[in-house]
Amino acid sequence: MKNSRHKKIIEIIKYNVIETQEELAEKLNEEGFQVTQATVSRDIKQLNLVKIPAEDNSGRQRYAV
Amino acid sequence: MKNSRHKKIIEIIKYNVIETQEELAEKLNEEGFQVTQATVSRDIKQLNLVKIPAEDNSGRQRYAV
DNA sequence: TATGAATACCAATTCAAC
């Protein structure tokens, strides 16, 4: 179900540094949610998540709530 | 000079809805700063700007400080 | 160091299919 996946996504990006949608899709798969990048992209939009510069000025970006 | 361009970028995204780096590059060109997307990308990183969902839930994203 | 052109990489959308 989409809603439980959404909750899992929030949790994942809260406690993990996720830099790409592919990476998030992998994590979800590990957690039993089989989805592809396309779905992750839609989820991110629906959840209004953002990709922001990492706290340390490493130049990297991560997804965040 | 890079610093004045940076200031201009801040100003532009503050008062305009900029959805892509190409768009920002165009605006800069109009203002007399001739740059390409590659440079805009670097500027955005150096300025720690972010691309966030638009206030209205249109699904669009815009650059912001 | 700063930059552009080209490219590689990442994300959003289309188009079916369910």
Add this chain to the structure above:
DNA sequence: GTTGAATTGGTATTCATA
């Protein structure tokens, strides 16, 4: 309405040049 495969769109980086 939801999804994946493929494609398109958008961004970051490489590589060369100044």
